Amino acid sequence: MDESGKKKVVIIGAGFGGLQAVKKLSQNKNLDITVIDKKNHHLFQPLLYQVATAVLSPADIAIPTRSLIGERKNVTVVLGEATKVDINSKTVYYQNKSTNYDYLILATGAKSSYFGNDHWEQYTIGLKNLKDALKIRHKLLISFEKAELSGDPEIAKALLNYVIIGGGPTGVELAGSIAELSHQIIRDEFHSIDPALSKITLIEAAPRLLMAFDPSLGEFTKRRLETRGVEVLVGTRVVDIDKQGVHLEGKTIATDTVVWAAGVQANSIAATLGAPIDRSGRVIVDEFCNIEGHPEVFVIGDTASFGKGLERPLPGVSPVAMQQGRYIAALIQNDLKNKRRKGFRYTDKGSMATIGRTDAVAQMGFLRMKGLFGWLAWLFVHLFYQVGFKNKLTILITWVWSYIAFRAEARVIQDEVSATNDKD
Amino acid sequence: MDESGKKKVVIIGAGFGGLQAVKKLSQNKNLDITVIDKKNHHLFQPLLYQVATAVLSPADIAIPTRSLIGERKNVTVVLGEATKVDINSKTVYYQNKSTNYDYLILATGAKSSYFGNDHWEQYTIGLKNLKDALKIRHKLLISFEKAELSGDPEIAKALLNYVIIGGGPTGVELAGSIAELSHQIIRDEFHSIDPALSKITLIEAAPRLLMAFDPSLGEFTKRRLETRGVEVLVGTRVVDIDKQGVHLEGKTIATDTVVWAAGVQANSIAATLGAPIDRSGRVIVDEFCNIEGHPEVFVIGDTASFGKGLERPLPGVSPVAMQQGRYIAALIQNDLKNKRRKGFRYTDKGSMATIGRTDAVAQMGFLRMKGLFGWLAWLFVHLFYQVGFKNKLTILITWVWSYIAFRAEARVIQDEVSATNDKD
Incomplete structure (x- = not known):
């Protein structure tokens, strides 16, 4: 509580969960809210793959957090990295500063996890933030330019070799989108090599793609991706990744472009709470999204493992985070009125993944959609x-334009190439 | 001429001049055209300042050169840096490769010139390309965030100190746009400091702003910028620039954000022609945009000094480059029909510069417009x-939205801040 008698809420992370919480909480003028994020923008992660394949620009899917909530008088937005929480003294540490809280909402999301093979990180690019997406975009665009400059189909084949590891929605969407870019959109713009020489391989360890979906949709997606020129390897384990490329059992795919879309783990601040975590570093929370003995500490979204009364913990998807954010906001307001707490219940509104233009799979309850209808949904x-x-x-305009005219206009390479420095 | 008997045209630079030339020349299927550029995109430079101040995104003002002309069968687009022209063997060297030509169009534009003070470059940012614009954007946005984090008006005043050198259209537009961003657009989103504490100084050595315009418009612009909170110093010579800031005669402005919008010089490949150049490195051309004794070598736009029959050489502005590009394209086609060459004539359609939203100056012939009418023009x-x-x-949508809602939504800082690495 600050000197004015207002309760102080600190929210770490302005992703899907944190943003919903602050939007709802800030309506209560008796709350003093601080939002700490190490990025200056809220990111619409589900469309990151379209930034990676140059359909959309960063500013299309990222909005400054200040622009969204900074004008609210009872909200302070801090661009900074929170490094530690002390739950006993109710203190959050960030950028050589600290702040106290009456309520804490930890919503710091997830980063890539390499299942104990941390040396794979240096040879792969994730797809968790704008920097990742722009790195993938740069690698893609430069590889086509280098291939064109060589004019040699053999060199082109070696350059235009992309491997995506992880057959969930991110992997599927990126693979389909790269196939569309290289096999269709830019094909006529290159004359000395054919961009369709490019080879896109999607690798999944599980027996099919989109394991969270109905099996029929995973099968459908695999067939459609193959039609679009993606090689799909399911039930395939990655043995190692190094400078040469990706090593599978009995086979190596030579490439220097490997996108990691397989595993995630909670960001490291989660562990500083000292509460039990699962093997992905997610904090195990109770039915109120609390850690044991601390009804003022909430952990939500990808940072939390919420399994109370469920067969298995909730998945790390945006609807879970958003619903939890709104739930906590309501719960805190009830607390202030001394109302009894009710446990969180997740409403599953379904899942979807695009395969390409006018082609997607979606499921909502018993409903299954695929192809054009899935895509419209x-x-x-x-x-x-x-x-x-x-x-x-x-x-909407960008999509209509790029889908009708078959274009990807955000293909900007910001750097100039230089004759003396040929590192890209 | 290549084996098919087609004439070979090499165009270096896909800016305003080069792009006009290739668009017109490529209609002639008997020409084999190669366009070499070290960037992968054509850039609409006049709006770079809006990328710097986070109103527009890079892809709004940059289009992939391939997407514009790459599908034309007789056009080859090369992403590469041309480093040397041998006018005797008619050869252009680029990226460890070379190509011959029957006609050469050199349209490589200009870069910043520091009037013999090359050590100023390390302390200043130009505004010639997307990287420059994004660097300015990053510095601006981070300075406000650091000031807010400090919560200290004195620290804020030191951080929010921006100097722009050069009172031509670029300097005027950038100064007005930074003033709008800090004094208006983002003001309510910061609570621990007031962004309007920022100080923007525009420095011009000549006795007034916009020397290429009618004096009344320069005076008007100065008054309007001052109303908007910009300090305008005309008739003021920069003595030195270093780590401390900008040194004037008898005064130093402490700052670490200095934008250089004062002088330009032709890119260095121009000198490799071996033809006479002016003191800005621009190649002196005759009435056909040729260098002496080489009717097959054309130099246009900012790379050329075209003064034939004129009081002074044509200015380095986009309409000159575009008209020259179209002129050369027509001339080459006439050459092929053995028609007689006619000299280039520039049609001055006027100049304009924005001061801020709904405020600009424009002159066309005898017509002078300022304020809202200037801005509509x-x-x-x-x-x-x-x-x-x-x-x-x-x-258009971005402008309507950002002007009506008073927003600058492209305020994306791509990097995350980190608690341990506080270099930004």
């Missing part, structure tokens, strides 16, 4: 949830 | 000349 949901009026409109 | 012309249908539409 995907389009509607993604536009609907996209933050901000202007973004919705420019994204 | 500016809006119309800039949308009209912007490349590509989709860009026009998204820029």
